[in-house]
Amino acid sequence: MTRRLVIMLLPLAVVAAACGQKSGVAGTDAAASEDSGAPAATAAPITAAPPVAPAASAAPAAAATTAAPGATAAPAAAATTAAPGATAAPGTTLSSTPVTGSVAESTGATTGTEAAPASTAPAAPVGPYEAGDNDTAGVTDADIVIGIHAPVTGASPIPQTSFDTGKDIYWQFLAANVPDQLFGRSVRVVFRDDEFNPQKAVQVCREMVEGEGAFLLVGAGGADQITACAQYAAENDIPYLSAGVNEGGLEDLSTYFATSLTYAEQAPLIVDQLSSAGATEIGLVVADTPSFDDAYEALQAAVEEAGLTIAYETRINKTAGEAEQLSVVQQLKNVNATAVVLLSSPLVFIGLSNQGVNQGFTPTWIGPGVTSGLNAVTNFGCPGVDTGTFFNPTPQMDVIDTLDPQFTAAYAEFGGGTAADDIGVGLWSLNKLLAMMFEATGPELGRAAFMNTLVTSPGFDNGIYSPVVFTADDHFGGTGAHLLDADCAIKQYTTAEQFVEVG
Amino acid sequence: MEALGARRGLLISAAVVVALVVALFVWNQEQALVIGVLTGSAYGLVALGLVLVYKSSGVFNFAQGEFGGVALVTLYLLHGNGIPYGLAVVGALLAAILVGVLAEFIVVRPLFEAPRVTLLVASAGVALLAIAIQVWFFDSQGRSIAKAFNRTDRLTVLDVQIADQRLWLIATLVLLAVVLGLFFTRSDLGLAVVGASQEPTATELVGISVRRLSTFTWALAALLGGLAAVIAVPHNASFTPGVMTSVYLIPAFTAAVLGGMTSLPGAIVGGVLVGILQSVATSAPIFQDGGALAIPGTPGTLIVFVVLVAVLVVKPSGLLGKVA
Amino acid sequence: MTVTSADGAGPVQEVLVDDVAPAARDRARPGLLGWIPRLVVWAGLAYVVLVLPLGRSAIDVQTFTRAACYAIVALSLNVLLGYVGQISLGHAAFVGIGAFMSAYMMTVQGQSFWVGVLAAAGIGAAQALVLGGVSLRIRGLYFALVTLAYGLVAEQNIFQIASFTGGGAGQRAPKPDWFESEWRYYYLCLAFLALVLFLDWRLMKTKGGRALLALRENPRVASTFGINVRMATLFAFVVSGTFAGLAGALIAHNDLSVSADVWNFNLSLVFIIMTVVGGLRSRYGLVIGGAFFALMPYLLHQIPGLENGLSKIPAPFDLTPELAPLVIGPLLLLVNLIQFPGGIGQQVRPVARWLGGHRFDPHDRGLKEVQITDVRA
DSSP, rough: OOHHHHHHHHHHHHHHHGGGGGGSSSOTTTTTTTTOOOTTTTOOOOOOOOOOOOOHHHHHHHSSSOOOOSSSOOOOOOTSOTTSSOOOTSSSSOOOOOOHHHHHOOOOOOOOOSSOOOOOOOOOOOOOOOOTTTTTTTTTTSEEEEEEEEOSSSOOOOOOHHHHHHHHHHHHHHHHHOTTTTTTTTTEEEEEEEEOOOOHHHHHHHHHIIIIOOSSEEEEOHHHHHHHHHHHHTTTOOOOOEEOOOOOOTOOOTTTSSSOOOOHHHHHHHHHHHHHOOSSSEEEEEEEOOHHHHHHHHHHHHHHHOOEEEEEEEEEOOOOOOOOHHHHHHHHHHOOOOOEEEEEEEHHHHHHHHHHHHHTTOOOEEOOOGGSHHHHHHHHHHTGGGGGGEESSSOOOHHHHOOOOOOHHHHHHHSTTOOOOOOHHHHHHHHHHHHHHHHHHOOOHHHHHHHHHHHHSBBOOOOSSBOOHHHHHHHOOOOEEEEEETTTTEEEEEEEEEEEEEE | HHHHHHHHHHHHHHHHHHHHHHHHHHHTTTTHHHHHHHHHHHHHHHHHHEEEHHHHHHOOHHHHHHHHHHHHHHHHHHHHHHHHHHHHHHHHHHHHHHHHHHHIIITTTTTSSSSSHHHHHHHHHHHHHHHHHHHHHHHHBBBBOOOSOOOSSSEEETEEEEEEHHHHHHHHHHHHHHHHHHHHHSHHHHHHHHHHHHHHHHHHHHOOOOOHHHHHHHHHHHHHHHHHHHHHHHGGGGGTTHIIIIIIHHHHHHHHHHHOOOOOOHHHHHHHHHHHHHHHHHHHHGSTSSSSSSHHHHSHHHHHHHHHHHHHHHHHTOOOOOOO | EEEEEETOOSEEEEOOOTTTTSSSOOOOOOOOHHHHHHHHHHHHHHIIIIIGGGGGGGGHHHHHHHHHHHHHHHHHHHIIIIIOOOTTHHHHHHHHHHHHHHHHHHHHHHHOHHHHHHHHHHHHHHHHHHHHHHHHTHHHHHHHHHHHHHHHHHHHGGOOOHHHHTTTTTTEEOGGGOOOOOHHOOOOOOHHHHHHHHHHHHHSSSSSHHHHHHHHHOHHHHHOOOOHHHHHHHHHHHHHHHHHHHHHHHHEEEEEEHHHHHHHHHHHHHHHHHHHHTTTTTTTHHHEEEEEEEHHHHHHHHHHHHHHHHSSSSSOOEEEEEEHHHHHHHHHHHHHHOOTTTTHHHHHHHHHHHHHTTTOOTTTOOOSSSSOOOOOO
């Protein structure tokens, strides 16, 4: 019987394989579009400043829009103060602090028109990106689809309910209050769990793009997963944004954009903190995934430059167990480290710090964000994490109201009873940034146009992140971070310093 | 002849231990000794349960870890709802025993006559099911349980502080080993259990219900598993579903095999040995990146594997076990 | 076959008849009229397997391909578990190393897909040979433990070698030149599945294969018949490793990227479950079992109302289609071991034999119990 099965199967398979090609169903089949780099039409000509949001204070639009060659993403800056503390009504300003910077950027010809108020102008900004076959996948006249992936299960879990509620709140708020900011489109957010596993991350990213039709992808956390998915995105000309993580493996990807400081960029900030705290014996513990190699070297270099010495350094397993944690803590204790620079997953941080407490060893644990600075960590990591202090793209719940009062109000209206939390802050800021980017790109929204906007804009400032600036050569857009301090008395992180900028 | 073999086994183990200790001091890794005893005592307690089940039904019980997992979750729920710690612990242990009895009833009884490996697979199925239900009902978030004893600086050995919770673990371990050892050699019930595993028919003929003994054994093993989890895990501040299986079970199996699957004191010795091996592998510079024998990833895993295979090839009955 | 004791007092040893040896009793062949319904069912099966995926999206077809690869994994594990009776709790390592090797060959060494697949099968065989050779003296339960520990070593040591496995973010594994679309790759994997089925069937017909079967029944009796127990076991290991490596390569290119975290103990258990639930030594059962486990989330999404029904089960969190296989899998395993030892293959056997031209006999169930050799150490 098996023989019959095999004999029937083989020729059929061969025949069918030959015919298999014609069934390229969805146009979004990224795999089938081998020629995705083909210079297709669209590459729009010139400038005409893409319209600033109509509800906006018109002043910015009229002001000198320095037309950088090709596009303007209505940097409109001059009028509005760039003060980060300014409560900017959403949809208005794309206030960019580096105003002077943008003048410098517009090298050469201000091609053609300035500040044409028109909303009808063919607004596609010109830049290094050319539209391919699937340039407008995920965008219709009615909506834009965004795909986010994050670890909800696995070694570094983020609470799912916070995510489920938080991802939509900004868009609901925008639809209710400033419906025209996105030129009549609404935003649909698709979310997938990547199980803290790069292979799965690539898979869910494909699902979101090919199955759900995502226009762009966002990685919410997990350096290895972000790297893997960003590689997939770059191969398929899909914009990919994430918080800053490693640089190795990401710096050559044309469609990757980091919206906050990378680990390596945060190294000098960390060392500054150490110097000003007068730390003497310093320990350095970094997870041993190769993605973190550049961060490890940057940290070593920064410490050396500041004239401090590392008393003990080691690479620790990504999912270090109790035995390894105990060993590392013991070594740190033996050199009497007063501060330990740590770059690892939150679970390892919790393990290390608590083993430290068990050994009577309580140094300052300091490091770059993003996931270690979450309240989920203080929730069950106390008392060990009490001496933890981490940099983070967003501030904590204690100051968000001064930076953006709409946040709490929106949660109250659209949250359906779920309390606002720091994950909500992160999602709100991210979505706000995306909204600014969409607005700057204009009504003719496509992947190439979007990315052109990113690299030609003087910058985006949503008031919560430090301003985000991209250039064609530098896709690491962070300019500063907030310093968070764990407080086990209230089992939360508080914001110790805001907008610590890279010097 | 057998006495000679047993004595030889003891001598060999003693020699190995002494050699190990000396080597560690020479290489400046003596702290690994202390750390190894601390982590190994947890493995030893889980291994006790494994040996118990093996002695009485010849089964490798893969669900031993998850008996502890159930206890952990119960403790978390009870304590989180305001029940005093001591009562919560008792409740957790009762829950573990309940699950053990259930597992015996649903899985072990129908497969009484089946090959032992089938039972191994079945117990693995039970463990997986337990983990899946935990994930379903509690999601994968980490959770923390307070320690029973908070003091950490009562005892310091070689510069390594030993928390009271750990002391409790070691004390429980030693006490249990002694009690169980006496139980199996002196008490009627214990002898019946051993007898039932070796000669079930004869045991039945004498009027002892083999089935009831099986239930009792599994309940006892579940109790041990629960104890291990409840004492060892709160020390580490957080746990996730499946932690008992992924972190403790395999080293515990290695410990049991090392010490001899039929020997209760062997389980403890094996546990401590595995703990020390892991600790040395993690901290000795020779195994780190750049060392002469650099091992990628987690060195402890490879070292433990090599030792396991070596023991099984050279002396399958383990250090203290008797040849069956 | 029975072996009678010396004084003729009765059978001492009975060897079970299973479905590899053709049933001698049923020689009747159906006439033309009998073949028509059979052919209709065959055509239906062919339609589902070959034509239906053409109308599906690329993501769905990727799941189908995974089903084919899991079927190959089930077949490979069956060689150890079903034919030899040795349990491997670290099979994810065997599959994973094939995946990494193929990705490495293509990405780092710049070789073609076919070289990668061959290398993957080769390293699967080599790994199996080494592991089998080392543990030849270790039987039964202890062997299970060694494979378990080996699976851990693979996950935490071997797959962490950055130059081989690409480090944290994994290794890229692009699809081969002619088969870049999901649909073409699917048919390619089907072809490989057919190949493995064929090889498995052929190998069991050879002398070595027959030796394996004798081995499973009783190693001691087999050796008295002149069968070299060690060689036969090693042979089975190598075959199992080869199939596993091949499956790994196919999975790698299907997923487009390979990373170490996937090949863990959980996955090994899933492989065991799908093999046992599929039905040991029943090829169609194994294929169905492997495919079923790979397709479970997809099926749960597709069958209308099932997803809603699952989420209505009272519990703090929903039983999502991603979570459900974790619960359903072990349940199926336990039910299988206790009640239906032959697995799906046993239940489907009457239909399968009918399709092959025999009479439809609902009582023909083949196996009586799950035969995994046990030797108390």
